[in-house]
Amino acid sequence: MLGLGIISWIIIGGLAGWVASMIMKTNAQQGILLNIVVGVVGGLVGGFILSLFGVDVEGAGWIFSFVTCLAGACVLLWIVGMVRRRQKA
Template identity: 65%
Template sequence: MGLGLGWIGWIIIGGIAGWIASKIKGTDAQQGIFLNIVVGIVGGLLGGFLLKLVGVDMTGANIFLSFITCLVGAVILLTIVQFFNRAKK
């Protein structure tokens, strides 16, 4: 993720992406702002990793593409967590 946003920018993008992903997956009531930020940032790492696997280079990506990557990664992450939570029950 080659944007020069700094850690505050990634917290903001991660928080927004994590919050929207939690709304999409219906987990917002269970998560607070901190967990939304964590989900968004980890989702961004996951999304970037998956894009790298298929040969997409995110170096120099604009903020919109970075946000979409975080959002999609966060939705995937929440889907995986929900799958394992259902399997435990």
């Protein structure tokens, strides 16, 4: 994802964050800016996790980058949900 450029990061991150928020049922709580942040940070998280397994994330293209962002965003939203539940208890 690093080779795509900042505009691509925002577009792919926004779409991935939006789809992840629908999958994780947090869409009503988030706006477009938070979707972009979750998607971009999710891309970093997903890229980090995949690099631990030896997967070349940088040269994989925009579809693989979207899937990586989506998976990372879902993981990120799941972690945030766990922390929120723990704080309420």
